[in-house]
Amino acid sequence: xxxxxxxxxxxxxxxxxxxxxxxxxxxxxxxxxxxxxxxxxxxxxxxxxxxxxxxxxxxxxxxxxxxxxxxxxxxxxxxxxxxxxxxxxxxxxxxxxxxxxxxxxxxxxxxxxxxxxxxxxxxxxxxxxxxxxxxxxxxxxxxxxxxxxxxxxxxxxxxxxxxxxxxxxxxxxxxxxxxxxxxxxxxxxxxxxxxxxxxxxxxxxxxxxxxxxxxxxxxxxxxxxxxxxxxxxxxxxxxxxxxxxxxxxxxxxxxxxxxxxxxxxxxxxxxxxxxxxxxxxxxxxxxxxxxxxxxxxxxxxxxxxxxxxxxxxxxxxxxxxxxxxxxxxxxxxxxxxxxxxxxxxxxxxxxxxxxxxxxxxxxxxxxxxxxxxxxxxxxxxxxxxxxxxxxxx
Amino acid sequence: xxxxxxxxxxxxxxxxxxxxxxxxxxxxxxxxxxxxxxxxxxxxxxxxxxxxxxxxxxxxxxxxxxxxxxxxxxxxxxxxxxxxxxxxxxxxxxxxxxxxxxxxxxxxxxxxxxxxxxxxxxxxxxxxxxxxxxxxxxxxxxxxxxxxxxxxxxxxxxxxxxxxxxxxxxxxxxxxxxxxxxxxxxxxxxxxxxxxxxxxxxxxxxxxxxxxxxxxxxxxxxxxxxxxxxxxxxxxxxxxxxxxxxxxxxxxxxxxxxxxxxxxxxxxxxxxxxxxxxxxxx
Numbered sequence: 297x298x299x300x301x302x303x304x305x306x307x308x309x310x311x312x313x314x315x316x317x318x319x320x321x322x323x324x325x326x327x328x329x330x331x332x333x334x335x336x337x338x339x340x341x342x343x344x345x346x347x348x349x350x351x352x353x354x355x356x357x358x359x360x361x362x363x364x365x366x367x368x369x370x371x372x373x374x375x376x377x378x379x380x381x382x383x384x385x386x387x388x389x390x391x392x393x394x395x396x397x398x399x400x401x402x403x404x405x406x407x408x409x410x411x412x413x414x415x416x417x418x419x420x421x422x423x424x425x426x427x428x429x430x431x432x433x434x435x436x437x438x439x440x441x442x443x444x445x446x447x448x449x450x451x452x453x454x455x456x457x458x459x460x461x462x463x464x465x466x467x468x469x470x471x472x473x474x475x476x477x478x479x480x481x482x483x484x485x486x487x488x489x490x491x492x493x494x495x496x497x498x499x500x501x502x503x504x505x506x507x508x509x510x511x512x513x514x515x516x517x518x519x520x521x522x523x524x525x526x527x528x529x530x531x532x533x534x535x536x537x538x539x540x541x542x543x544x545x546x547x548x549x550x551x552x553x554x555x556x557x558x559x560x561x562x563x564x565x566x567x568x569x570x571x572x573x574x575x576x577x578x579x580x581x582x583x584x585x586x587x588x589x590x591x592x593x594x595x596x597x598x599x600x601x602x603x604x605x606x607x608x609x610x611x612x613x614x615x616x617x618x619x620x621x622x623x624x625x626x627x628x629x630x631x632x633x634x635x636x637x638x639x640x641x642x643x644x645x646x647x648x649x650x651x652x653x654x655x656x657x658x659x660x661x662x663x664x665x666x667x668x669x670x671x672x673x674x675x676x677x678x679x680x681x682x683x684x685x686x687x688x689x
Numbered sequence: 690x691x692x693x694x695x696x697x698x699x700x701x702x703x704x705x706x707x708x709x710x711x712x713x714x715x716x717x718x719x720x721x722x723x724x725x726x727x728x729x730x731x732x733x734x735x736x737x738x739x740x741x742x743x744x745x746x747x748x749x750x751x752x753x754x755x756x757x758x759x760x761x762x763x764x765x766x767x768x769x770x771x772x773x774x775x776x777x778x779x780x781x782x783x784x785x786x787x788x789x790x791x792x793x794x795x796x797x798x799x800x801x802x803x804x805x806x807x808x809x810x811x812x813x814x815x816x817x818x819x820x821x822x823x824x825x826x827x828x829x830x831x832x833x834x835x836x837x838x839x840x841x842x843x844x845x846x847x848x849x850x851x852x853x854x855x856x857x858x859x860x861x862x863x864x865x866x867x868x869x870x871x872x873x874x875x876x877x878x879x880x881x882x883x884x885x886x887x888x889x890x891x892x893x894x895x896x897x898x899x900x901x902x903x904x905x906x907x908x909x910x911x912x913x914x915x916x917x918x919x920x921x922x923x924x925x926x927x928x929x930x931x932x933x934x935x936x937x938x939x940x941x942x943x944x945x946x947x948x949x950x951x952x953x954x955x956x957x958x959x960x961x962x963x964x965x966x967x968x969x970x971x
Contacts, residue, residue: 302800302801303801303803305800306797306800306801307801309797310789310797313788313789314787314788314789317829383785383786385747385750385778386779386780386785386798386842386845386846388752389750389751389752389776389778390777390798390801390802391773391801392770
């Protein structure tokens, strides 16, 4: 068993060399880099917004390109396996079919994570050079990857003035002691019509409670339509477990509501290197997931079908939020939670990243999504891989 | 003592069928083959193209599973980890990992056979020297000639001193110098105690190595025994004849005084005729 594991790791290393030296992946990577390099956006009016847009587009293009590259690489590798040949046969005899199967998959994943890291680095360098501000990229990263924080998942609405919204509960883990926590809150003002009041701002009250400790704060803030509030939380590190935030409408006469994602807990800005590593890792892990799908499906279905299925998977997973909203709201409570968790484990959603945080307390929120992506890759690909092996045997 | 403990290979009633088109019935590549091979013996597996030699080797190597029958290699099933580690398989064809260099390729197979880093390095150095690959040690195999690829493939199979070698036409496509090198290396492996099962069409490729021969024809075992036994059965021998200088012309019926005659051995042409006859079922 240990010998097989060693063999699988050795084959993973061989697979990495093969993929990286073959030229297809480096060329695709070069294409993505050039695309990012030539991505032209107006910067003269509002450099901050332009930077954020640049990052949004670069990461979106990177993700799309990498998924395509991943699918093609997965298909290529699977085609080689199906074709056989001396190398494949020798490897199969030496380390066993199972170790060969998983060794190839591991190598493919590792290559795509590396490419993701490389792409993240390329984007950061581009941003730094373009905007002449290598240090200042931290804020745009946080903006572009707004899923970095923890967001409310349910839609809440004040039925009448004077009522309280249901408490929003965030599971923060204990996080990095050096990170400041920040709360971003952007509920929608409903029944808009009184422009004077809008300009003056609408008072709302926030009650923030740590469910695992004695922390409790009440703040009254002024809310302006379309302007998210950012509130620093002076929450001691020891109490950063589960945090409940209740929103009150103290009787302004306005109806206030917020939809999924309007309330966000953001981890504070961290180093540029960490941000690069994180963004690249996430891109790479998701790409590796799609590569696994293509790799495992090939042999079960034709190459074109495997490619289409992978791309459909990518499309479906990127719109997972919509699927979940439409599908799960019709299910009763417990069933909904179970179904959502199962689907959440299988389908990587670029906007959800709470699984790792739920499982591994103490992981800082920003890194939780990396863990989440890794977890989905591991669980999803192992599951699909086993299905492919079972069907084959 | 268990009789089977002296046997490196026991194959009983093995059949393998392939379906190349789902509308047609499966074709038998191997049909109820029984074969044994003693530990430390070397056997030539002869047969025309399509006789089932490669399929047989793939089954013994554990790369494919038989449809019927059982195979025991070194006391276990071919897919058992302990058998796999002690067995080496050299497939037909020479394409290994085209984007790895010689050292990287050998390092992979060393790791696959469970060798530590230091032992792997020493073993790689030894095999690179044995096969004369020093100038190409850091070159990727994609640019190698067929002969060089076959050298590397055999070196990869031999890494870690396996107890059982399965070789699928290792010398095919090699120049005479490389073919002799292969034969010499394999003789040394046999002298070390390794069991060898080697598919080949040519007696010259197994000369001085294989004393046993199994002939496959149309997926069935047509003969199994000593090479000399087959020669006696066929009644056709060949010898090397060394003549004095100037005596080469008009040798038939000439006085052979001063000439030397080698050991009689199975005639290559006789074996070819036998393979063709068996494949036609005549």
